[in-house]
Amino acid sequence: MANDRDERIRAEVQTVPAGYVTTYGAVARRVGGCTARMVGAAMASLPDGSGIPWHRVINGQGRISVPGGAGHRQRQLLEAEGVAFDLRGRVNLTVFGWGNADEILDMFDPPTA
DNA sequence: CGTTTGACTTTCG
DNA sequence: ACGAAAGCCAAAC
Numbered sequence: 509m510a511n512d513r514d515e516r517i518r519a520e521v522q523t524v525p526a527g528y529v530t531t532y533g534a535v536a537r538r539v540g541g542c543t544a545r546m547v548g549a550a551m552a553s554l555p556d557g558s559g560i561p562w563h564r565v566i567n568g569q570g571r572i573s574v575p576g577g578a579g580h581r582q583r584q585l586l587e588a589e590g591v592a593f594d595l596r597g598r599v600n601l602t603v604f605g606w607g608n609a610d611e612i613l614d615m616f617d618p619p620t621a
Numbered sequence: 622c623g624t625t626t627g628a629c630t631t632t633c634g
Numbered sequence: 635a636c637g638a639a640a641g642c643c644a645a646a647c
Contacts, residue, residue: 544629573628
């Protein structure tokens with residue numbers, strides 16, 4: 509069983525729709541009271557098949573931060589959802605970044621509100 | 622209880 | 635644009 513903070517992080521990640529990505533920092537900022545590293549730690553501790561779209565969470569540089577084969581798997585999952593990677597293996601957060609759009613959508617229609 | 626580590630971010634060269 | 639260094643905070647040692 510996880511802590512309340514981890515649950516909030518998971519809930520926030522759940523709000524990211526397929527075809528979009530968010531960043532650790534954006535999630536941390538939205539959850540509040542936690543940092544980007546904690547979001548990463550929360551994802552790392554997720555059990556397999558938890559139903560959490562952990563693959564939609566990448567770092568602020570639009571790059572995969574997941575080590576090992578899981579990283580390659582994450583990229584495949586995102587491409588399957590329509591997220592495009594450039595030649596350097598980076599995602600354009602201006603286009604696919606849900607975390608980037610949160611401030612814009614904030615004055616429109618907050619996903620959690 | 623001090624030290625090390627990490628699925629991060631930002632700044633500097 | 636890229637790599638290195640520092641900053642951060644909690645969990646693991």
